[in-house]
Amino acid sequence: MYAILIIGCSLFLSPVCSEQMTKEQAFIATVKQVVDAFSRQDSSALVKFIDPKTGVFLLHRIGVTDTYSHYSTIGFSDSNYPNVLFRYSKSVQFSTIKYAKLPSWSCEGESWSKTGLFVDTTKTDHIVSKICGQQNKSVSETHSGKTINYFYDLENKSRRIVLVDSGKRELVFYLSYLSGEWFLTIVDISSSDCSV
Numbered sequence: 001m002y003a004i005l006i007i008g009c010s011l012f013l014s015p016v017c018s019e020q021m022t023k024e025q026a027f028i029a030t031v032k033q034v035v036d037a038f039s040r041q042d043s044s045a046l047v048k049f050i051d052p053k054t055g056v057f058l059l060h061r062i063g064v065t066d067t068y069s070h071y072s073t074i075g076f077s078d079s080n081y082p083n084v085l086f087r088y089s090k091s092v093q094f095s096t097i098k099y100a101k102l103p104s105w106s107c108e109g110e111s112w113s114k115t116g117l118f119v120d121t122t123k124t125d126h127i128v129s130k131i132c133g134q135q136n137k138s139v140s141e142t143h144s145g146k147t148i149n150y151f152y153d154l155e156n157k158s159r160r161i162v163l164v165d166s167g168k169r170e171l172v173f174y175l176s177y178l179s180g181e182w183f184l185t186i187v188d189i190s191s192s193d194c195s196v
Helices: 002-040 043-047 127-138 145-156
Strands: 056-062 065-071 097-099 116-119 158-164 170-178 181-188
Touching: 002 043, 002 116, 002 158, 002 170, 002 181, 056 127, 065 127, 127 145, 127 181, 145 158, 158 181
Parallel strands: 056 181, 097 116
Antiparallel strands: 056 065, 116 158, 158 170, 170 181
């Protein structure tokens, strides 16, 4: 009787596990392709990973203030885009994904705490919603509760990926799971910017 129960449970859980594997395999494949597109500065390869409804948010720093800009796509050769923001991702080298605590940036040492390709699935980063909250407190620009909730919800569907290769090239981005697919939604240039 006990053996039948175990077999029944494993048959029941099997579709759940294979669905999870499919989602995770798609995540890994998407990370690899996004890194490759940034490395080659290939806009046409990257565009298929940007959801037309969501677009992509670029996090950057102006002086000491973190801010973001929204774009429908990323153009590496188009003068309408802040290409300087992508200079550290050119020729970045993909490596095996490590599911671990993300590296941190040190302004004093001007370096990341470790090299490699990392994703931490145990933590959700709310950088964009925090930026909106900080802007509401410190600048004349205000974001509605609806806007902040939109970002908070998007961040809850996202994973932050930090890639620092041996040549000190870097790429920090978020993939969000939307409508059954992984999309590039946020590129973070501000984490390693120590501007004052």
